[in-house]
Amino acid sequence: MAAAAASPRRVSVFQSPQELGRALAQLVTEQAAAATGGRFSLGLSGGSLVDMLARELPSAAGPAAAPERWLVALCDERLVPLEHPESTTGAYQARLLPRLPPPGPRVLIPATGLAPAAAAADYAEQLRQAFPGEDVPVFDLLLLGIGPDGHTASLFPGHPLLQEDERIVAALTDSPKPPPQRITLTLPVLNAARAVVFVATGDSKAAVLKRILEGDAEENPLPAARVRPRSGRLRWLLDQAAAKELTLPVEKPPPS
Incomplete structure (x- = not known):
C-alpha cells in the first residue's frame, strides 16, 4: 500500500470544549445525512471523545442523520473486558449508544477475550465483511484523538506499527500507555478515509499540536502527523487551551 500524499487541512479553534463538542x-x-450508498460508516476513538459525543450527539442526531443507517467501528481498542474502565467499547455502550434513537447503529465489537493477534485477525475479518470488495475499508468519517506524545489510535511514536502497510488491523502487546495489549x-x-477529524482539548496538547501543525510535515515522525488522507478531507477541532501555542491562521467559529 502506497504512502499517503499530503492532504489539505482545516484548523478550527473554539472558545471552550463545550462549543467544540456542539460543533x-x-x-x-x-456527514451522516450526506452519506450515500445506504449507510454512514463512522470510526470512533475513545478517551475524552466518549463523554463529548455522549453529551452532544444524541440531541443532534435527528431523523435526517438516520442513526439506524450508521455502521460504527472503533479506531482502536484495549483488550480488556467490556466492564473494565479502560474499555472503549464498554464506555460507548454505557454512555452513548443507548441514547441514540432506536434501533440505533450497527456496531462492530472487537473480540477482546482473544489473544492480541487473534483479536486483530477477528476484527479485520469483521471489517472485510462490512466493507466487501475493498482491500482497505474506506470510512465516511474517522474521529481521532491525540496524546501529548503525538500518538493517535494505538499508533505510538517510534513503534514498528507505523511502518505497517499491509494489515488493516494490527495487534500490539507493548503499548507504552497501559493497558499494553491492544x-x-x-x-x-x-x-x-473520506474525512478525518482530529479532536484535541486542554493545555497538555498545546506543544505537540504546534509541532504537528507548524513543523515540517515531511520530516515529522509523530503518528498523528502521518495521518494525511490520500483523497479525503482532514480537519482539526481544537479548544483555545490546546491551540494556545499556534501562530498559523485558524478558523474561529462564533459561539453557538
Missing part, C-alpha cells in the same frame, strides 16, 4: 456533533450528523486500525486505513 463536532453537528459535523457528524451533517488492537488498532493501521495508517493505510486512516489514510483511506
